[in-house]
Amino acid sequence: MSLPVPDIDDVNRLYFEGTASGELRIRHCKRCESLFRFAHAWCPDCWSQDLDYKLASGRGKVETFTVVHQAPYESFEDRIPYVIALVELEEGVRMMSNIVDCEPDRVEIGLPVKVAYEQRGPVMLPMFTPDV
Amino acid sequence: MSNHVTIAGAYEIPPRRYREHSSIDLFRMILGGALAEWQISPADIDGVITTTGGDITGHDTYIHGRLISELGINASIAETMNLGGGSHQAMVNRAAMAIHEGRANAVICVSAGKMMRPGLGAADAMVRAICDYNLEGPYGPWIAALYGLVATRFMHEKNVTAEDLARVAVSARKWALLNPEARQHEAGPLTIEDVLESRMVVTPFHYLDCSLPSDGGGVVLVTRADLGREWAARPAFVKGYGEYHPRGTVSDPGSLIETGAVISGRKAFAEAGLTPADIDVAQLYDAFSSTPLLLLENLGFCEPGKAAGFVNSGAIDPGGSLPVNTYGGLMSFGHTGESSGMSLLVQGAKQALGTAGPTQVENAGNVLIHAYGGIMFYHTTMILGDEP
Numbered sequence: 001m002s003l004p005v006p007d008i009d010d011v012n013r014l015y016f017e018g019t020a021s022g023e024l025r026i027r028h029c030k031r032c033e034s035l036f037r038f039a040h041a042w043c044p045d046c047w048s049q050d051l052d053y054k055l056a057s058g059r060g061k062v063e064t065f066t067v068v069h070q071a072p073y074e075s076f077e078d079r080i081p082y083v084i085a086l087v088e089l090e091e092g093v094r095m096m097s098n099i100v101d102c103e104p105d106r107v108e109i110g111l112p113v114k115v116a117y118e119q120r121g122p123v124m125l126p127m128f129t130p131d132v
Numbered sequence: 133m134s135n136h137v138t139i140a141g142a143y144e145i146p147p148r149r150y151r152e153h154s155s156i157d158l159f160r161m162i163l164g165g166a167l168a169e170w171q172i173s174p175a176d177i178d179g180v181i182t183t184t185g186g187d188i189t190g191h192d193t194y195i196h197g198r199l200i201s202e203l204g205i206n207a208s209i210a211e212t213m214n215l216g217g218g219s220h221q222a223m224v225n226r227a228a229m230a231i232h233e234g235r236a237n238a239v240i241c242v243s244a245g246k247m248m249r250p251g252l253g254a255a256d257a258m259v260r261a262i263c264d265y266n267l268e269g270p271y272g273p274w275i276a277a278l279y280g281l282v283a284t285r286f287m288h289e290k291n292v293t294a295e296d297l298a299r300v301a302v303s304a305r306k307w308a309l310l311n312p313e314a315r316q317h318e319a320g321p322l323t324i325e326d327v328l329e330s331r332m333v334v335t336p337f338h339y340l341d342c343s344l345p346s347d348g349g350g351v352v353l354v355t356r357a358d359l360g361r362e363w364a365a366r367p368a369f370v371k372g373y374g375e376y377h378p379r380g381t382v383s384d385p386g387s388l389i390e391t392g393a394v395i396s397g398r399k400a401f402a403e404a405g406l407t408p409a410d411i412d413v414a415q416l417y418d419a420f421s422s423t424p425l426l427l428l429e430n431l432g433f434c435e436p437g438k439a440a441g442f443v444n445s446g447a448i449d450p451g452g453s454l455p456v457n458t459y460g461g462l463m464s465f466g467h468t469g470e471s472s473g474m475s476l477l478v479q480g481a482k483q484a485l486g487t488a489g490p491t492q493v494e495n496a497g498n499v500l501i502h503a504y505g506g507i508m509f510y511h512t513t514m515i516l517g518d519e520p
């Protein structure tokens with residue numbers, strides 16, 4: 001298995017179209033103004049299906065993280081140790097990502113980070129680096 | 133739910149690596165062992181509830197039908213269900229509700245598991261099973277890493293150290309040394325230094341902070357109370373149950389460390405009419421060393437921030453004020469994949485039945501069992517007692 005590549009589907013298409021042009025988009029409910037990840041076909045707060053999106057600033061902070069020393073499978077072997085983090089975006093939405101271009105020892109809860117992108121197959125994946 | 137339903141028998145095969153055995157072989161070993169112990173016949177049983185058995189090809193989707201056929205019974209209720217590690221108490225609850233409503237009298241709740249191994253398609257199947265493949269999968273998560281995210285946050289907020297986590301593994305080993313069925317029974321005592329010196333898997337977990345991948349399974353017999361009194365010297369009464377499935381995943385909003393256990397626990401205590409102070413033994417799902425600490429606080433056994441001190445005092449060890457994971461836990465007894473929660477249930481039921489042998493806690497009147505599936509999302513809490 002090579003590194004996992006997201007499947008583009010009806011729920012996330014607008015998200016990955018955004019990352020391809022360097023935009024980090026977050027889902028927005030036009031009825032109740034909730035902001036959430038592109039993981040829902042409807043608003044998880046009011047079930048409205050009238051959704052658009054907002055542009056995130058791309059800045060946030062590390063809410064929690066783990067340094068992976070044992071890869072889950074072969075394709076991640078040459079990345080260890082790598083950092084998986086939950087990043088809280090300035091807009092208040094949480095998302096999973098990797099913290100890259102940074103010694104794992106430097107990562108801590110509260111670390112300010114900003115988005116960067118990695119080409120993965122046909123997809124641009126949002127990653128984060130320290131925001132210094 | 134109290135007064136009406138009992139667990140009349142609890143049986144488990146020792147967790148091992150049963151490499152030559154399929155999951156259906158394991159189901160047969162479990163049921164064969166139990167039926168040899170329990171003096172019952174096909175006409176006594178009118179329900180079968182089971183979990184899937186870790187058969188990655190999906191042949192176990194309708195395992196309840198196969199077991200009904202092999203057992204030669206006619207069932208009024210039957211189901212193959214899956215709440216991951218939270219399945220097993222949910223099985224007892226589904227059986228108890230049916231018995232309560234008069235739809236069944238005696239139900240076999242059985243579970244077998246084989247911990248997934250690497251192999252053709254296993255990595256991809258694992259990512260798809262445990263997380264959002266599109267928004268999380270590309271970042272390389274696996275079960276230990278997802279737990280690591282929760283544990284790092286817990287340690288940060290509650291000032292918990294790596295030594296505190298290790299102390300949970302040390303306690304589990306103390307119990308395993310008493311239990312001949314535990315995989316680490318012969319492994320000798322564990323020290324905090326042993327844990328900290330074992331290789332790092334994902335922070336904050338060293339190898340010995342992790343549960344032990346195994347195969348195995350068990351079964352409980354859930355019955356009308358009058359049948360329980362007939363079939364068991366001291367049946368275990370189902371006194372309270374709580375279940376809660378909070379919305380979301382680790383990537384969604386909400387506290388990572390105030391889990392659904394807070395609410396499932398509250399429901400179980402309310403139904404049983406008991407408080408944490410009334411509990412004599414607790415089995416708390418320990419996929420990793422951090423989770424019993426978190427659960428001790430979420431379930432109300434310790435004030436927030438006090439669980440590490442509680443564990444360090446020896447309170448959960450043999451002879452402590454609240455024996456926890458009295459069989460060795462998933463860390464030193466073994467984690468049997470789909471059947472993991474069954475170990476907590478069987479060993480909790482045995483404490484209440486008074487049949488826990490060398491690990492039996494004296495005066496184990498009320499036993500609390502808490503398990504969950506997913507990355508701490510499908511929560512089930514059950515309280516068993518030696519009297520209604």
Ligand SMILES: [Zn+2]
Pocket residue numbers: 029030031032033034043044045046047048
């Ligand atoms: Zn809405």
